[in-house]
Amino acid sequence: MTTEQTVPAFDLIGKRYDESFVERDVQLAEGAWLVQQLEPGSRVLDLGCGSGLPTAKQLLDAGIEVVGVDESAVMLELARQQAPGGQYLHQDLRDFEALGEFDAAVAFFALLMLPRSDIPALLTQIRARLRGPRLLLVSMVHGDFDFFPVSFLGAATNVSAYPPDKLRDVVADAGFEVLELQEVEAEAEPGRIEVQLYLRARARD
Structure with a gap:
């Protein structure tokens, strides 16, 4: 087994992610919308927080408490440098029950x-x-x-994807009211355009 197969992809990608991710306007707009909905001091879970840019920093700058979880130690060290003030935890995205309650959760890519x-x-x-x-x-x-299996910024990884209606159904079936779903064309890495889905939801009672 090669090193690239045993090391998390984003440990290999590191800071190149921020340098190569060309378009983030919609992600920033979604973060700004969330800030408008929350009171300062609210607590947000940032799953897959990565390098802390742009979302963790955006929320922290607005006076919101951020708990970031990521499986890449390299990305978390970048987050501590680039978005100081958050609580950053190196663990599986699926293992956060011990972290308490949150006013909101974000999971960007x-x-x-x-x-x-x-x-x-x-x-x-x-x-x-x-x-x-x-x-x-x-x-x-x-x-x-x-x-x-795909290659992203030269690192091998595996990814899943949904068409819009299926993503809406999966989120709704988990007990959420879907408020909005956008489809956006964006340059995810230099020379490669993809269609991205951005979804807002609120947990149903």
């Missing part, structure tokens, strides 16, 4: 790193940890495949 079979249970778990406004932001890549 994080759920796509999981097999489809794990995503509904994770969304249900998120819903159980939400309080107050009980908001959820999710972004995925438009597609219809399950843990498919």
